[in-house]
Amino acid sequence: xxxxxxxxxxxxxxxxxxxxxxxxxxxxxxxxxxxxxxxxxxxxxxxxxxxxxxxxxxxxxxxxxxxxxxxxxxxxxxxxxxxxxxxxxxxxxxxxxxxxxxxxxxxxxxxxxxxxxxxxxxxxxxxxxxxxxxxxxxxxxxxxxxxxxxxxxxxxxxxxxxxxxxxxxxxxxxxxxxxxxxxxxxxxxxxxxxxxxxxxxxxxxxxxxxxxxxxxxxxxxxxxxxxxxxxxxxxxxxxxxxxxxxxxxxxxxxxxxxxxxxxxxxxxxxxxxxxxxxxxxxxxxxxxxxxxxxxxxxxxxxxxxxxxxxxxxxxxxxxxxxxxxxxxxxxxxxxxxxxxxxxxxxxxxxxxxxxxxxxxxxxxxxxxxxxxxxxxxxxxxxxxxxxxxxxxxxxxxxxxxxxxxxxxxxxxxxxxxxxxxxxxxxxxxxxxxxxxxxxxxxxx
Numbered sequence: 001x002x003x004x005x006x007x008x009x010x011x012x013x014x015x016x017x018x019x020x021x022x023x024x025x026x027x028x029x030x031x032x033x034x035x036x037x038x039x040x041x042x043x044x045x046x047x048x049x050x051x052x053x054x055x056x057x058x059x060x061x062x063x064x065x066x067x068x069x070x071x072x073x074x075x076x077x078x079x080x081x082x083x084x085x086x087x088x089x090x091x092x093x094x095x096x097x098x099x100x101x102x103x104x105x106x107x108x109x110x111x112x113x114x115x116x117x118x119x120x121x122x123x124x125x126x127x128x129x130x131x132x133x134x135x136x137x138x139x140x141x142x143x144x145x146x147x148x149x150x151x152x153x154x155x156x157x158x159x160x161x162x163x164x165x166x167x168x169x170x171x172x173x174x175x176x177x178x179x180x181x182x183x184x185x186x187x188x189x190x191x192x193x194x195x196x197x198x199x200x201x202x203x204x205x206x207x208x209x210x211x212x213x214x215x216x217x218x219x220x221x222x223x224x225x226x227x228x229x230x231x232x233x234x235x236x237x238x239x240x241x242x243x244x245x246x247x248x249x250x251x252x253x254x255x256x257x258x259x260x261x262x263x264x265x266x267x268x269x270x271x272x273x274x275x276x277x278x279x280x281x282x283x284x285x286x287x288x289x290x291x292x293x294x295x296x297x298x299x300x301x302x303x304x305x306x307x308x309x310x311x312x313x314x315x316x317x318x319x320x321x322x323x324x325x326x327x328x329x330x331x332x333x334x335x336x337x338x339x340x341x342x343x344x345x346x347x348x349x350x351x352x353x354x355x356x357x358x359x360x361x362x363x364x365x366x367x368x369x370x371x372x373x374x375x376x377x378x379x380x381x382x383x384x385x386x387x388x389x390x391x392x393x394x395x396x397x398x399x400x401x402x403x404x405x406x407x408x409x410x411x412x413x414x415x416x417x418x419x420x421x422x423x424x425x426x427x428x429x430x431x432x433x434x435x436x437x438x439x440x441x442x443x444x
Contacts, residue, residue: 018045021412021419023392031387034423035394036412039208039241039357042268043317044412050273050313057309066303073308080315081280084250086259091286093295094278094303098240098266099133101277102202105262106137107297109200109234112285115292121199124236125189128160129400131210132202132238141202144210144401159193161185163207165398166217167350168369179219187227200234200261201227205252206354208241209396212361212406213353221256234261234285240277241357244268245318245413248328248355255354261285271314274307323413330415331355337424338409345431347372347438356413361398361406371403372438379405382434391426 002011013025021044023031036042043050057073064071078092093108095101106124113121126132128143136155139148143160164182166173171181190198201224207214228235237260242252246268249255253263262285266277289295301307318324335353338360342348349363362378364370372378379395382405386393398404411423 020044020046021415029390031390031392032411032419032422032426034386034391034409034411034426036268036410037272038267038394039246039408039410040267041272042244042246042413043271043314043321043323044414045272047271047273047313047317049317049320050271050310053313053316054273054306054310057306060305062304062306064303064305065300066298071303071305071308073305073312074303077308077312077315080312081265081278084315085263085280086251086254088259088282088284089263089280090283091281092278093281094276094308095266095299096275096301096304096307097277098264099135099138100299101240101264101266101279102133102141102238103135103137104297105236105264105279105281106141106200106202108279108281108285108289108295109236109262111289111292111295111297112234113199115288118196118232120196121232123159123193123198124200124202125159125161125186125193125198125233126202127163129163129210129398130160130204131208131396142210146401159189161189163211163214164216164220165211165214167352168399171217173215173217175217176219179217179221180223182217183220183223183227186224190227190231190233195231195233198231198233200236202236202238204238204240204242205255205258206242206247206357208357209394209408210398210401212359212396212398212408213357213410214398215352215354221253221258225258228261236260236262236264238264240264240266241268244271244314245324245327246355246357246410248324248331250318250324252354252357269314270307270311273310273314274304275301276304276307276311318413321414326415327355327413330413330417330420331358333417334358334409334411334415334420334423337420338427341424341427341431344428345435347431347435356415357408357410359406359408361404371399372405374403376438378434379407381437382407382430385433386426386430389426389430391423391430393427 016026126141130143171178263280270276338351349366350361394408
């Protein structure tokens with residue numbers, strides 16, 4: 001009997017310890033963390049330099065409320081963060097997680113619009129499917145039916161445009177016309193809603209759990225920036241999963257040289273050592289809000305010195321170990337291995353991603369892109385089989401949350417070639433067992 005409850009009744013072994021890319025339960029079984037938790041533990045587990053920095057901060061203070069004190073730890077992390085941003089993003093607001101960060105970004109955008117006389121702007125357009133958090137505000141911009149439908153009467157759902165899933169639509173992702181095709185859907189949505197009512201466009205540069213590491217087609221990101229500029233719409237980049245080096249650049253949007261108006265960070269930002277997130281915005285947005293009476297928003301643990309000390313130490317380790325470059329290098333090698341699995345296992349219909357944000361999607365038929373029957377719960381069954389084989393991976397469904405099973409393979413950025421060997425071998429064994437269990441009526 002446990003007094004805890006979370007998403008369901010599924011019980012797991014008790015965690016004993018974690019080091020590097022490995023975790024052990026209290027029975028001594030070892031697991032390779034092939035998903036970095038929930039794409040969080042970017043620098044691996046129990047890094048001694050981060051733990052040492054946290055001990056130093058704990059000896060000084062573990063909490064200082066932002067209305068009572070400024071702290072060296074939060075000022076240092078803010079400066080370190082700004083130094084890694086595109087030019088002009090120079091103000092930081094700290095929170096404790098991704099959902100809080102998304103809400104903070106939307107509320108800052110709204111207060112900015114009000115403060116500069118554009119109070120008619122309030123709609124935040126996002127994509128379908130998408131995932132931006134589990135609070136009611138974040139769910140309003142999330143396009144993932146199983147998570148949003150139960151709460152629909154409690155929130156004001158925001159407009160959506162289709163995510164650029166070229167692989168499902170039979171379009172060439174390397175053709176700039178494909179990128180323009182999907183980006184122009186944003187143009188149409190802004191015009192349909194009324195440009196004077198649209199506040200912002202919110203997106204992940206590389207898709208996370210909702211689309212399984214979806215990389216936008218060529219020309220998409222640049223056209224999106226042009227459209228937002230043309231209509232005075234703010235561009236908010238959700239880098240909760242892609243940020244802190246996971247895609248082979250510190251920010252995922254940097255692969256396209258993109259300049260967002262607001263960046264949202266969490267997950268790998270403190271790499272699981274403390275709850276931490278933040279938004280980074282330009283002074284031209286922040287100053288009018290402060291002049292108009294201040295940002296009417298905040299959280300008790302915003303700027304917590306212990307969390308900020310951990311965050312700074314994580315950034316130190318990312319730089320010291322060259323983990324952004326390692327994510328790019330190991331990501332290319334891991335993606336090649338996943339493509340090799342696709343050649344050997346017909347059930348894999350697509351492999352995609354960037355850096356160490358990678359995924360493969362199960363399909364009953366590669367030619368028609370037909371998904372596996374939803375009732376099989378294939379994504380969860382594969383995760384369970386891999387877990388039995390000592391490999392932790394992460395899964396969701398790419399097609400509005402109801403079908404299109406995909407598996408995210410996103411190990412910590414410290415992975416080596418040896419670790420990739422282990423991941424590949426465990427995936428191979430898991431795929432063999434998984435396909436053997438499929439009903440004979442599933443066409444393969």
